[in-house]
Amino acid sequence: MAKLKVNEVEATSTNADVSVITKGSTGALEVKGNSASEGTLQLNCSAQSHGVKIKAPSNSADLAYTMTLPDNQIAASKGLKVKSVTNNNAQLEYSDFPNPSIAGLPLDAGNLTSGTVPSSSIPTFPASTGLGLKLISSQEVTASNVSQIEFTGLENNSIYHVTIKHLEWDTTSSSVNIGFGKPDGVYWGGILSGHMLAYSTWYSGYRYDLGLGYYSYAPIGFNSNGSNLSDGPMGGDFTFYTGDTSAVAVNGTTRYGFWGVGNSWAKGFAASTEVYLGHRSGWRTSQISRIKFYLDSGSFRPNRGCKILLYKYMES
Numbered sequence: 001m002a003k004l005k006v007n008e009v010e011a012t013s014t015n016a017d018v019s020v021i022t023k024g025s026t027g028a029l030e031v032k033g034n035s036a037s038e039g040t041l042q043l044n045c046s047a048q049s050h051g052v053k054i055k056a057p058s059n060s061a062d063l064a065y066t067m068t069l070p071d072n073q074i075a076a077s078k079g080l081k082v083k084s085v086t087n088n089n090a091q092l093e094y095s096d097f098p099n100p101s102i103a104g105l106p107l108d109a110g111n112l113t114s115g116t117v118p119s120s121s122i123p124t125f126p127a128s129t130g131l132g133l134k135l136i137s138s139q140e141v142t143a144s145n146v147s148q149i150e151f152t153g154l155e156n157n158s159i160y161h162v163t164i165k166h167l168e169w170d171t172t173s174s175s176v177n178i179g180f181g182k183p184d185g186v187y188w189g190g191i192l193s194g195h196m197l198a199y200s201t202w203y204s205g206y207r208y209d210l211g212l213g214y215y216s217y218a219p220i221g222f223n224s225n226g227s228n229l230s231d232g233p234m235g236g237d238f239t240f241y242t243g244d245t246s247a248v249a250v251n252g253t254t255r256y257g258f259w260g261v262g263n264s265w266a267k268g269f270a271a272s273t274e275v276y277l278g279h280r281s282g283w284r285t286s287q288i289s290r291i292k293f294y295l296d297s298g299s300f301r302p303n304r305g306c307k308i309l310l311y312k313y314m315e316s
Helices: none
Strands: 040-044 051-055 066-068 078-086 089-095 133-140 148-151 159-167 174-181 192-197 207-209 217-223 235-243 259-265 273-279 290-295 307-313
Touching: 133 148
Parallel strands: 066 089
Antiparallel strands: 040 051, 078 089, 133 307, 148 290, 159 235, 159 307, 174 217, 174 290, 192 207, 192 273, 235 259, 259 273
């Protein structure tokens, strides 16, 4: 094989190409390496002052493959992708960048200091991987003389959680009540039974049972002795199960299984309470589909700023 040793090859005329013709199916224009570096092809700028290089892998990598340039048209916002590989011969193509999947990965929001993340950027997680509490509705009192807040359309066989924020009222002997109703809008009377434990003193932690015998509503933030409850505000939460209309009969009686438990915190004796309740025996086939918060007297104060949020536990 003959060798031609030159420092530069130049075309004979302006705009003329310099061609290198190979022979056979495996012939190639070969750029050899040397003892100091791997074979490198350098493409210079017009002033010959800058260049970019394509360099072969090191000898220790022990690699030999061929990459064929894309067989489809180039386009903006595309990337190079290996379309296929046959006997170490790779066919490249221009392709869209894949959307990364972060399902099952922990999310770190430590670098988010302002603004909001668009919902389109948040993946859908099943409840089994942790996204089990969904905000269903948020109602804020903004008008004067509001006497109740109602949530409708509660689903069968579901668990809900209510959070109460900054609630006050204009009478010292009153309670915030939760009523439970049917799909047709009718609220039952005398259907509940359970216990409401009120803190008698702030220093001892002693609680006394106010009882919930035959109630039609569940009082929270109850204050029967008029001791500074109007100084508020009050906060609290309440979790309840709507009951299952497909429940099976136990000992000959179908029990839908409604239950509820809640806490409230406010200033004044008996204002901070714990509530535990369920249906009376004669109402066990009653399924809850709506709830409302109201007062047995007075009205919310101040109206603006009071907010009640309804969440649902997502099970699947």
